[in-house]
Amino acid sequence: MEREVVDKLEGPGGPPPALADPAALRASFRWDDARAELAGLPGGALNMAHEAVGRHARGPLADRVAFRFLPRAGAPRDLTYAALWTEVARFAHLLEALGVGRGERVFSLLGRVPELYTTVLGALARGAVFSPLFAAFGPEPVQTRLELGDGRALVTTPALYAQKVAPVRDRLPGLRHVLLVGAPEEVARHPGTLDLRRLLAEQPADYAPAPTAPEDMALLHFTSGTTGKPKGAVHVHEAIVAHRVTGRWALDLQPGDVYWCTADPGWVTGISYGVLSPLCNGVTSVVDEADFAPERWYRTLQEQRVAVWYTAPTAVRMMMRAGEEAARPWDLSALRLVASVGEPLNPEAVRWGLRALGRPIHDNWWQTETGGIMVANVRAEPIRPGSMGRPLPGVEAAVVRAPEGGPGPVEVLGPGEEGELALRPGWPSMFRGYLNDEARTRRCFVDGWYLTGDLARRDADGYLWFVGRKDDVIKTSGHLVSPFEVESALLSHPAVAEAGVIGKPDPVAGHLVKAFVSLRPGHAGDAALTKALLAHARKLLGAAVAPKELAFLPELPRTRSGKIMRRLLRARELGLPEGDTSTLEGGADAPPAAPPEGGGAPP
Ligand code: AMP
Secondary structure: OOOOOEOOOOOOOOOOOOOOOHHHHHHHOOHHHHHOOOOOEHHHEOOHHHHHHHHHHOOOOOOOEEEEEEOOOOOOEEEEHHHHHHHHHHHHHHHHHHOOOOOOEEEEEOOOOHHHHHHHHHHHHHOOEEEEEOOOOOHHHHHHHHHHOOEEEEEEOHHHHHHHHHHHHHHOOOOOEEEEOOOHHHHOOOOOOEEHHHHHHOOOOOOOOOOOOOOOEEEEEEEOOOOOOOEEEEEEOOHHHHHHHHHHHHHOOOOOOEEEEOOOOOOHHHHHHHHHHHHHOOOEEEEEOOOOOHHHHHHHHHHOOOOEEEEOHHHHHHHHHOOHHHHOOOOOOOOOEEEEOOOOOOHHHHHHHHHHHOOOEEEEEOOHHHOOOOEEOOOOOOEOOOOOEEEOOOOOEEEEEOOOOOOOOOEEOOOOOOEEEEEOOOOOOOOOOEOOOHHHHHHHEEOOEEEEEEEEEEOOOOOEEEEEEOOOOEEEOOEEEOHHHHHHHHHOOOOEEEEEEEEEEEOOOEEEEEEEEEEOOOOOOOHHHHHHHHHHHHHHHOOOOOOOEEEEOOOOOEEOOOOEOHHHHHHHHHOOOOOOOOOEOOOOOOOOOOOOOOOOOOO
16 A cells, blocks of 8 residues: 555646656755745845735736635635735734834734735734634634734734624733724724724835844744643744745646635645745635635636645545535646645545546645645655655655653654654744743754654655654644643533543544533533533634534543543543553552652652
């Protein structure tokens, strides 16, 4: 199976791959080569918004369409590179007028509307830091991230504000400006907010981008850990060096292409490859404001003549469910490359792509912390279905055995051995640390390697195969969910004594969030309470994060130090071997319990 290869199918007259000779470039490439291709600003300054749009706005690409927005209903709306820059400039001026300073955080909580893209780029042009919030988050994740990120300004809509921000606004004293995108009369209903469209119209239409240094913070992407609060991964302006070339190499973005990234800009893929990489590479991006529906997606591929499509395994599986026949009526001849990221891509999905779309699906791998694609099945090399591909030029990856929590040494494993996927630090889009959390940052960098938290194997030809995650974090429909965040929300319900949350395999979503709870005395675990708890979690967390299933247990398995053993919950749910239970509270082979503090005899 591992060696099964899907070779390329070349479309009629398709251009040669942008990464024509991966082996040669892997051997010769230095990141300085890619740095030298940027426009830059006087004095060695570098600004992502300038690289992505500003420099094109008066050049040969000025009149090319940067974004084509497809509203839920009605005609598409095009924004050229020049017109986009005008909007970006206005937003940057507005931030300045409001007193939002360099390095201060600007958040968005929006669907895929034009103002979202102006917010990202306008904040960067201003030299502020942009941080996205997923529109399907509930008030709890919104508040936590705004608080941890010290959000100074937020752009959202009247409806999202009313549901998710207004209820927690008094807990966010640092949030000085809330800018609403909507009809003036709707905006006017929310005291303490500003009308974004009205204010933008008053701003000048050009802007000198802030002369940010390559190492200045540009983006703050929240990601989930197993324990504790979400982690804010800090990315700097220099990341654009990697966004640009990795888009060319892994996605084969070529000037003039029509490109569609289905990832929502509430997450890192939607920013790195839905905004920055395509703009740097001078392509036209299609943005669908509506949600997934197979027929609409096929129509979009056909009508927009999409050449490069970057999507996710959950979406592919949903299309597979609609059946191969659903693809037949559509003319997909413009498609040159289909790529996917975020979860394991089943080998069957790669082959389905070949049959239904006329193109195999190219899996690639990266994560919030890497800021850009690190490993990919590139167009010029054969795909191995089920593999994530090989490291891109400039990326040194290895499968390693690392000591638990220790300083090293890290042992690099050979082909076929299973271990943790590690990367050699130094690529430009590498996160520079978790915001205000040096200890957590330090734990990721051991003995000259960045440890990714993913388990993998490498075959003899250097292809990497995903095995699983090292931690308990859940990937559901491509979104990373912290079991801790879900457990905390459940614990805020008066009936809940304990909560443990796991990912349960699901044929479409990859995993779904399943909660186990034990109840306080006086509460009965019946259907009504199940419904009430699911609703409670959904109200706090939002649909993207809340559990889909819930079961009651008299008590949850805990380690002797008191931690809920999610591993055991998962094993029991799936009927897997329970593994080592020696640390289980009351476990048969457990050593005697330590005495409570201050009492009992010393061990
Ligand atoms: P995020 O930081 O939310 O982008 O999630 C990153 C995580 O998603 C990785 O650490 C992996 O666990 C998972 N992931 C991303 N791409 C792939 C892939 N191609 N195959 C398997 N898992 C993936």
